[in-house]
Amino acid sequence: MSLPPAAGLRRTSLCLVLAIVMGCSASPPPEEVVRGEAGAPREVNVILRDYLFLPEPIELIRGETVRFNLINGGLLAHEFVLGGDEVQTAWADAHAAATPPGFLATAPPASVSPDVAGLRVLLASGEQAGVEYQVPTSTDIMLACHLPGHLEQGMVADVRLVARGAAET
Incomplete structure (x- = not known):
């Protein structure tokens, strides 16, 4: 018994599709990129x-590498100081020492010792910056702006350090 010409064409097409599918499935899986x-x-x-950071809280995974994309959407200059208590205290003290006594006097740049610097980025209004940061594995960290008057206005953010797999990406 012979098949109609259309049935033979379908059989050939089906075999061709199966061959392509089998060939594709034999290739190795793509390498998975692990973010962080x-x-x-x-x-x-x-x-x-x-006087605020968004989002808040910021969830980071202990030990991961992150790239902070920072945007100052405010009308004033702000700083992004990320680090533990020692880092926050060092930057607060540096700004207090650099604050001029006169009303319109220009403050000298604040600086701290490199061994306690943490991560600090100063942004003018409308400015953007990108910076990579290695999240500590054991030390708790916080985020604050220590420019004169900003901390007093509440410019701090909660930073939650979680174990890998516990944070949403």
Whole structure:
């Protein structure tokens, strides 16, 4: 018994499709990129506005590498100081020492010792910056702006350090 010409064409097409599918499935799976590691940092967007950081809280995974994409959407200059208690105290003291006594006097730039610097980025209104950061594995950290008057206005953010797999990406 011979098949109609259309049935033979369908059989040939089916065999061809199966061959393609089988060939594709034999290829090795693509290499999985793990975000949050050196060379593939997880991106974290943070907006600095007048006296607040967004989002808040910021969830970071202990030991991961992140790239902070910072945008100052406020009308004033702001700083992004990320670090533990020692870092926050050092920057607060540096700003207090640099604050001029006169009303319109220009403050000298604040600085701290490199061994306690933490991460600090100073942004003018409308400015953007990107910076990579290695999240500590054991030390708790916080985020604050120590420019004169900003901390007193509440410019701090909660930073939650979680174990890998516990944070949403």
